Amino acid sequence: xSTRIAAVLLAAGMSSRLPGGKLLLPxxxxxxxxxxADAALASRASPLIAVTGHDAAKVSSALASPNIQxxxxxxxxxxxxxxxxCGLAAxxxxxxxxxxxxxxxxxxxxxxxxxxVDAFGPGRELIVPVRHGRRGNPVLWGRRFFPQLLxxxxxxxxxxxxxxxxxxxxxxxxxDDGCLIDIDxxxxxxxxxxxxxx
Numbered sequence: 001x002s003t004r005i006a007a008v009l010l011a012a013g014m015s016s017r018l019p020g021g022k023l024l025l026p027x028x029x030x031x032x033x034x035x036x037a038d039a040a041l042a043s044r045a046s047p048l049i050a051v052t053g054h055d056a057a058k059v060s061s062a063l064a065s066p067n068i069q070x071x072x073x074x075x076x077x078x079x080x081x082x083x084x085x086c087g088l089a090a091x092x093x094x095x096x097x098x099x100x101x102x103x104x105x106x107x108x109x110x111x112x113x114x115x116x117v118d119a120f121g122p123g124r125e126l127i128v129p130v131r132h133g134r135r136g137n138p139v140l141w142g143r144r145f146f147p148q149l150l151x152x153x154x155x156x157x158x159x160x161x162x163x164x165x166x167x168x169x170x171x172x173x174x175x176d177d178g179c180l181i182d183i184d185x186x187x188x189x190x191x192x193x194x195x196x197x198x
Contacts, residue, residue, distance in 0.1 A: 022104055101138045
């Protein structure tokens, strides 16, 4: 039986450091969040589940596609963990794991997503991309870690859980810098203007 990995795109945040929101900022002809979604859609990860919250209607519109399942997190103001739970709850039971993508990381490439999916297997059920010695995103979590992720509270993601599982954490060398670049300010768009998510 072939491995099936879902992609969970977290796109519910309030973008507190960029008033007015950042996921809908334009970059090379489309929104930041659409770049993240398109990279996943072109990959071997399936299905793609997008979690919305803040500006849900606008973000959902930017993500409109029959190939994207939209899940609305009505409790997004309580922090990142609530969005993670919403996304994981929608992962089909026959999926072996989930790749957690962030909506403000438009330079994550399809090539990286596929490399993470391909690396998954026995002994490699928790995988993080690494570039220049730094860990980045997205992170692939095997289903056996779901209960711990679902137990998170507040504005926490899986970072501290990784620290608890260093013995089984597999670090995959990323093919480019996209796994390290998130957009928090308009200036970030300008400084990375030459970077491609293709």
